[in-house]
Amino acid sequence: xxxxxxxxxxxxxxxxxxxxxxxxxxxxxxxxxxxxxxxxxxxxxxxxxxxxxxxxxxxxxxxxxxxxxxxxxxxxxxxxxxxxxxxxxxxxxxxxxxxxxxxxxxxxxxxxxxxxxxxxxxxxxxxxxxxxxxxxxxxxxxxxxxxxxxxxxxxxxxxxxxxxxxxxxxxxxxxxxxxxxxxxxxxxxxxxxxxxxxxxxxxxxxxxxxxxxxxxxxxxxxxxxxxxxxxxxxxxxxxxxxxxxxxxxxxxxxxxxxxxxxxxxxxxxxxxxxxxxxxxxxxxxxxxxxxxxxxxxxxxxxxxxxxxxxxxxxxxxxxxxxxxxxxxxxxxxxxxxxxxxxxxxxxxxxxxxxxxxxxxxxxxxxxxxxxxxxxxxxxxxxxxxxxxxxxxxxxxxxxxxxxxxxxxxxxxxxxxxxxxxxxxxxxxxxxxxxxxxxxxxxxxxxxxxxxxxxxxxxxxxxxxxxxxxxxxxxxxxxxxxxxxxxxxxxxxxxxxxxxxxxxxxxxxxxxxxxxxxxxxxxxxxx
Ligand code: CP
Numbered sequence: 001x002x003x004x005x006x007x008x009x010x011x012x013x014x015x016x017x018x019x020x021x022x023x024x025x026x027x028x029x030x031x032x033x034x035x036x037x038x039x040x041x042x043x044x045x046x047x048x049x050x051x052x053x054x055x056x057x058x059x060x061x062x063x064x065x066x067x068x069x070x071x072x073x074x075x076x077x078x079x080x081x082x083x084x085x086x087x088x089x090x091x092x093x094x095x096x097x098x099x100x101x102x103x104x105x106x107x108x109x110x111x112x113x114x115x116x117x118x119x120x121x122x123x124x125x126x127x128x129x130x131x132x133x134x135x136x137x138x139x140x141x142x143x144x145x146x147x148x149x150x151x152x153x154x155x156x157x158x159x160x161x162x163x164x165x166x167x168x169x170x171x172x173x174x175x176x177x178x179x180x181x182x183x184x185x186x187x188x189x190x191x192x193x194x195x196x197x198x199x200x201x202x203x204x205x206x207x208x209x210x211x212x213x214x215x216x217x218x219x220x221x222x223x224x225x226x227x228x229x230x231x232x233x234x235x236x237x238x239x240x241x242x243x244x245x246x247x248x249x250x251x252x253x254x255x256x257x258x259x260x261x262x263x264x265x266x267x268x269x270x271x272x273x274x275x276x277x278x279x280x281x282x283x284x285x286x287x288x289x290x291x292x293x294x295x296x297x298x299x300x301x302x303x304x305x306x307x308x309x310x311x312x313x314x315x316x317x318x319x320x321x322x323x324x325x326x327x328x329x330x331x332x333x334x335x336x337x338x339x340x341x342x343x344x345x346x347x348x349x350x351x352x353x354x355x356x357x358x359x360x361x362x363x364x365x366x367x368x369x370x371x372x373x374x375x376x377x378x379x380x381x382x383x384x385x386x387x388x389x390x391x392x393x394x395x396x397x398x399x400x401x402x403x404x405x406x407x408x409x410x411x412x413x414x415x416x417x418x419x420x421x422x423x424x425x426x427x428x429x430x431x432x433x434x435x436x437x438x439x440x441x442x443x444x445x446x447x448x449x450x451x452x453x454x455x456x457x458x459x460x461x462x463x464x465x466x467x468x469x470x471x472x473x474x475x476x477x478x479x480x481x482x483x484x485x486x487x488x489x490x491x492x493x494x495x496x497x498x499x500x501x502x503x504x505x506x507x508x509x510x511x512x513x514x515x516x517x518x519x520x521x522x523x524x525x526x
Contacts, residue, residue: 007339009111010132012145013330014124015515016156016196022344024200025174028164030329030338031322032172038325047328049078049337055109056331059085059102060117060148061092066295066323067148067157071115074327078335081109097495098123098488099130102143106131112143113335121153122488122513126497144334151486152187152259153514158294159193161326163200165319166249169290176203180246182237183209183253183275183303185216187260190294191253192216195223204229207247209240211274213264214255219517222506236274241284248286249315252277252293252303276303290315350502356446356469357439362455362462374413374430381434382455383445385419386427392416394521395427398449401524402429405448405479406441410434442466447474450520474509474523475500481525487514491525499523 012018019027034047056075060068075082085105092101098118106112116124124145135142149155166177177198181191185208198204206229208216215233224231234240255272257265264271277291293304293316308314332338383402387395395416403409412431419426427449435456437445445452446468456464474480480499482489489497489511501509501523508517 006336007342008333009336009339010142010144011334012124012128013156013334014122014128014145014147014150015154016159016193018156018347019160020345020347021200023342023346024160024163024197026339026342026344027160027326027329027333028167028200030332031164031325034328035325044077047077047332047338049080049332049335052079052081053110054078054335055081055083055112056115056335057083057085057105057109057112058115059087059105060115061087062117062119062149064117064148066320067117067155068115070323070327071146071148071157071331073324074331077328078331078337080113080331080335083108098127099495102127102131103134106135106140106143111141111336113146113331114143115146115148116150117148118150119486120488120493121151121484121486122497122511122515123147123150125513126488126495130497146330146334149189151514152189152192152256154193155189155294156193156197157327157330158190158323159197160330161323162190162194162251162292162294162319163197164326165292165315165322167200168322169249169315174201176205177201177249178205178207178245178247179249179251180207180209180240181216181251181253182240184214184255185210185253186214187256188253191251192220194251195220195227198224198229199227205232205247206230207232207234207240209234209237209275211235211271213267213271214275219508237277237281238274241281246286246289248289250289250291252291252316254293254296254298254303255301272301272303276301277305277308279305279307285313289313292316292319295320352471352473352502354443354471356450356471357442358467358469360465360467362465374415374428376460377430377432377457378460379435379458380412380430380432380456381437382431382457383429383449384426384453384455386429386449386452388419388422388426388451389424392425395425399427399429401448401479402445405444405477442468443471444477446471447477448524470503470507470520472503473500474503475512479525480523482511482514482516483518483522484511484514484516487511487516489513 037044058068058071124147127145132142147156185191206224221231291304291313329338387398399414408431410431414429416425416427450468450470452468454466455462481491482499484490488495489499497513500512504510509520509523510517
C-alpha cells in the first residue's frame with residue numbers, strides 16, 4: 001500500500017492547472033472529509049503525515065498573514081518538521097539565487113515540501129526543474145513546491161480554498177456557478193487563478209466588475225472564454241446592480257496599490273469608489289447573495305465595509321478559515337500521505353509534436369530574375385521566403401538573426417526582394433557549398449523565420465526542399481527573452497532559468513514561467 005499512497009509526492013503546484021479537475025475535486029472531497037472528522041471528533045490520523053523526516057519549509061519573500069499562518073498550522077497538524085526561512089537575514093541579501101538557496105534548504109530533511117511566496121513570477125516552475133535535476137544528481141527525492149502567490153501571476157492554494165468554499169455554498173452541486181468578480185482584476189492574482197479554478201463547475205457565468213484601469217487582462221478573459229465561460233463586463237457595482245441578472249456569489253478583491261504604477265495610484269479614490277459596496281446598494285441586492293474576499297481588507301478603505309460583517313452577506317470569514325483545511329490536505333497530498341484512493345485522471349501533459357519541418361517535393365522553376373542581388377548557385381542552399389509580407393526592416397532583422405544564430409558567417413549573399421508571385425517583400429539568403437542542415441539547425445531556423453523555405457541545390461537543380469512552419473515550442477536560444485520584468489526568467493533577474501515559450505492556439509507565445517503571452521516578434525531580445 002505504501003507506494004500507492006505516494007501518488008502526489010514530489011508534485012509541484014505552481015498554477016491551478018497543476019492539479020487536474022479530478023485531482024482538484026479529490027482535494028475538495030478530502031477537505032470535506034477532514035472537516036467532518038474534526039467536527040465529529042473522529043480520528044485525524046488518516047489525514048496526518050506524522051513523520052519528522054518530512055520537512056515543511058516556508059519561504060515568504062512577500063508579506064502574508066493567512067497563507068503563511070494557515071500553512072504553518074497545517075504543518076503542525078501533520079507533525080512534520082516545520083521551518084521558516086528568515087528571508088530578511090538570508091543570503092538573498094547577498095544576491096544568492098533562488099535555485100542555490102533551495103538546493104541548500106532541501107538538504108536538511110529526508111523529503112521537503114516548500115511553500116513559496118514571491119514578488120517574482122514563475123519561481124516554483126523554475127525551482128521544480130532546477131531542484132529535480134539537483135535531487136536526481138545527488139540521489140534523493142525531488143522536493144515538492146507549492147506556490148503561495150507569485151507576483152500578479154497566480155495564487156493556486158487561495159483558488160482551491162475559494163472553490164472549496166463555493167462548493168460548500170452550492171451544497172456540492174457542480175452543475176453551474178454564476179459569480180461576480182469585483183475590484184482590482186488587473187493586478188489580483190486570485191482572480192487570475194479563477195480562469196482555471198472555476199472549471200470544476202460544468203457551466204460558468206462570470207461577471208467582471210472593474211473600471212477600465214483595473215480590468216481583467218485580455219489573456220485571462222480569452223482563457224475564460226476558451227474554457228467555455230459566459231463573460232459579462234461592467235465598470236462599477238452601480239452599473240452591475242442596474243442589470244437584471246445578479247450573481248448569488250460576489251468575490252471582491254482589494255486594490256493592490258503596491259503593484260500599481262503612479263499613474264493609476266493617483267486615480268485610486270475614484271477607482272475604489274466604483275468597486276466599493278455602499279449601504280445604499282443593500283436594497284438592490286436579491287435574496288441569498290453572499291460576499292467573499294480573499295482578504296486582507298484595507299482597513300482605511302475596505303471594498304467590503306465593516307458594517308456588513310454582522311449581516312448574512314458575510315461569507316468571507318468562513319472562507320478564510322477553509323484555507324487551513326484545504327492546506328492540510330494539500331500538504332498531505334504532496335507530502336505523500338494522502339492520495340492512495342485517488343482514481344481519476346492526472347493533468348494533461350502538453351505534447352509538442354515536431355511537425356513544423358515539412359519536406360516537400362522539389363520543383364525546379366525558371367530562376368527568378370531579381371534586379372538586384374543574388375546570383376544563382378550551382379551547389380548550396382537557398383533560404384527563401386524569409387519574413388514574407390513583413391516590413392523591409394523586419395526582414396533585414398530576420399536575415400541578420402538567422403546568420404548570427406546559425407553561425408552562417410560564410411561567403412554568401414542575401415537580400416530583400418519582391419516576391420514575383422505575391423508582390424510581397426521577402427528575404428533570401430544564398431549560401432554556396434552547404435549541402436545539408438542538421439535537425440537542430442532546421443528547428444532553429446523554423447523558430448527564427450517560420451514559413452521560410454530551404455532549397456538544397458546540386459548541379460543547379462533543387463534536390464531537396466523544406467517548408468518550415470511556426471514551432472509549437474521555442475526554447476534553447478540565447479536570443480530569447482521574456483518581456484515581463486517580474487518573470488523569474490527575465491534576464492535582469494539573473495536566475496539562469498532557461499527561457500521557453502509555448503505557442504497557444506491563438507498564435508501567442510506563452511512564457512513557461514510567468515505565462516505572459518507574447519507575439520512571435522516579442523520573444524526575441526532587442
Ligand atoms: N489571501 C491571502 O493570500 O492573504 P495573505 O496575503 O494574508 O496571505
